[in-house]
Amino acid sequence: MDAEIFYVLVGAVAVAAIARWRGWPSPLLVTVVALAASFLPFVPELEIDGHVLLAVVLPPLLYSAALDVSFVSFTKALPQIRRLGIGLVLVTAVAVGLIAYLIMPSLTLPGALLLGAIVAPPDAVSAAAIGRKLGLPRRVMNVLSGESLINDATSLTLYRVFAAILAGATLSVWDGIWQFIVAVVVGVAVGLVFGIGLHQLRMRLPDPVVNGTFGLLAPFGAYAIAEHLLGSGVLAVVAMGLFVGYNSPQTSYTTRQQEKPLWQSMDFLLEAFVFAYIGLQLPRVLTELGEGEAGTVLLLSVGVLVTVLVVRPMFVFPASSWGKMWQRAALRRWERAEASGRLEQWQQRSTERPGRFRPPLTREELQAEHSKTHLSWRDNAVISWAGMRGVVTIAIAVAASDLAGLSSASAHAIVVVAFVVTVGTLLLQGLTLPALIRALGVVDASEAQEDQREIAEVRSRTREVGKAYLRKKRVAWAAERGEDRLPAFDAFAQRLVRVETDAEGSRREDMRPTYDEFSTMSRGWLAVRRRIVLEERDAGKLNEEVMRELIDEMDAEELTLDAKGALRPTPSSP
Template sequence: MHDLESVLLFVLIAAAVIVATRWLSRRTGLPSAALLTIIGIIYAYLPGQNIPLDPEVILTFVIPPLLYNAALDSSLIDIRRNMRTVISLSVLLVAVTALLVGVGFHLWVAGATLAAGVALGAAIAPPDPVAALAVGRRAGLPGNLITLIQGEGLLNDATALTILAVAVASVDGEGFSFPTAIGRFVISAAGGVVAGVVVAYAVRLLRHLRDDPISANAISLVTPFAAYLLAESVHVSGVLAVVIAGLIVGHDAPRHSSGASRLQTSAVWRLVDFVLEGFVFLLIGQQLPKVVDRLHVYETQTVVIAVAVSVGVALLLRPLWLVLTQLLPARMHSRLGGDGVRREDRALNRKEVVALSWAGTRGVISLAAVFTLHDNVPDRDLLQFCAFVVVLVTLLGQGLTFAPLVRRLGLRANKADLARERNEARSAAVRAAIDRLDEIQAAKHDHVEDRAIESMQKQLTVRLERYRRRLDLLEQAESDEMPTSPQYEAALAVRREVISAQREELLRWRDAGNLTDEGLRVLERELDHEERLAERS
């Protein structure tokens, strides 16, 4: 019972630290991932017991939901549009990183083998996009870079873990063979894609259950684990299966689930993501003493060279790769469009290359991967230390400086263009609704009163006129900032005051016993949605 109480106390303290760190991050602009890692390191050297990083627990219970939520929030269309760059970063760059680290270890680290070096390279190759995306969104990073970071982060884990499995198999005596490695990778990746598609379409078959928000939440929470277990049971890439399932389900969600289900599911996943990421980065920091304590058997020179090779490849190869791939002939930047016409993708400019080069923070999957190495892997302790140093250098060094770099480069999303796009889509949707009302009126449905149609038409016309005024203001904008007008701000303030007055009156009714708490919650939800709509208009 004492152990359970200790665990519960640790969880409560960790939750408090995560919430406090989020508050500090929002106030200072510092990335919460870096802050939590620093707190984890400090805690690790305080008296008391640390929680060890169990790689199987991380890979089975933590990585699938984090990847699935990231996939749900990604755009399948945008990733397909940028597939050449995404594949270049998430597959080719990961493979080259693993190979260069392996060769570096084999040539310069005394006693190290090529297979062990490739295993380390595979572990440290995939960037963790969590920290970069969190900072990038807050700094207003352009949408095309957000898409590239998302797409890379979704697919590179599968590449890295597959290469790691091949390298470990070669350590076990099968020998390192490039044809064998490529064959295993293709089979594992293809199998992961198939498993993800199967699970996604199984979820689609349950669309009638997903109209109920509670059922939709339950199905959504088990989907990443179903995809991972199905893929792993047939020995293919579980993380790729999770990503593919998430991309397809997220793409289908507007068509195959109700509005209430989407709202609740989105809120649940934001909470899951927040808690899991917080605990993961705290856990990373706590591993430092355990990793450092096992280095006493190595000479200082060996450790320094191994760390230099690992950090050097991790930091230098990414910008070099981005520069070289942007210098490829124009035809290499083209893609085949859906209409069969080949189109040339826009190459990244210098500022975008610099920002994307610095968005290579490593995270928990690098540590989880390297901690899966068993005892018979040569220099296992040295490999784990090198991976930890790479994670710390990138997570703290790049994580803390990414936002200032983005601001210094002047890279930011064009807010006026984004607002213009949304308001044009809103206007198109309202016009479609008005056309549908005209069709209903022309069909002379007996069960529909003319007054109901006229009332709805008036509401939609008022809304359409508001969107048109907003678009006129956006068209006159001379900068990329969101334009404002005194009339618009005044109207928004009035809507907020009206909603606030309604909330206060509902509370008085509840306190006077004229409205039940259940009724209050229903009516408050209506006002919450109305307020959210006002803020986003």
């Protein structure tokens, strides 16, 4: 088994590498190649326990995705994310359950609803890969990414409820709701505890290798402990990732530079293996169908596949209209508060009590916030068709084979349906989604222009704050070293801010700043600029994706500073 997994890993990584080289969506190519290779006699068969697959693959993939998600954008798009990540999963589970029960009554209603919970959550890996390549607007990517972070938790909670009913437990609707509340509260609490602990470690430990190692281990620990406490391991990992990712700019640049390629490699490896596993298993699962049940199970598979394809757009468009109605209602409440004079008091309290996320203070700001998260019918069409299933559906289906109260025939039917739906959505939606995006023209060219405008404004402000920092240092320099060394300081400051000064600079060696002085002032210059960038982000004036671009530029400057210091000749010993 170890050798077989290694061979599959190598083959999957090779195919994914070709896809990246050619600019193709790697999940789709890996699945198609694995599906074709599964018919070859020498290709190994893999049998992996679903619980193991979930516990090993899901935590790192979720954590890495949460690190990359903008927390500010996530909170702004939370209404759409909540509707899709919770509401759509519930509706899909019920719709699939009813259709499955009508087609195959031997599943029983709890078993059919269990199947609905298994196939309900989409996986945004392939959709995100396509969206990034084609330049989907950030508002669409935020919804798709955010949905994928919480829909697995909803699905797994439903799975627990229906599995308990199959085992003979008597649960009411309120019991199910209580289990969901416990899963959310415990999961988020465990995730925040792990996130705070990991962040404090990263702030206090200067070793990026050790930080990266703890970062690799933390998702597995958060997931396992949350599940043990009857919470949602998915939400624990997501909460930890969002917290650590949001506070990442406060850590050392070496930690960030070590972390980014580490998680990119981890994602690349795990995603390639998962989609290869999906493609390799489908033919084996189909061949194990008994002759008597083959027709019914295949009909069930097609019926469930059509249901998940149809339910998503039928939910997305009305839900979007519902959200827009609430936005209009919020604007009307704003206008009434403005007319009654209560708005000024609220604005005064907001300015006196500054927080990380300042709410809009004017009607124009509120309208601007709504426009940033507003989804057009074209956006909703893309979201409706970006419902490809992935690792969670397969892993839960395989794990369901061991459930008490589920017959072997029903368990095998669930596995077949899960594989057919996963591969079917990957091929049908994944292969046609790029054409749909191009046909609808869902690309926002103004977004890049807005990013450049924000970058220019923040750079201008950081430069002014940096100059103020250097002016304070200039006074301290003159007091400590004398007025005659000010020309040397001015020459150094000129190199930092790249503006002309009155001083000509000095050529004397004793007038130049030492390396330690140069390094200290340069790091201070970077620190004040980073602080301004974070303040702009926290005030809602700077997009988090743009903020990360600016932080990356400053990290590169600090890396250059350290590299120059490492190349300095060391004094020779006497």
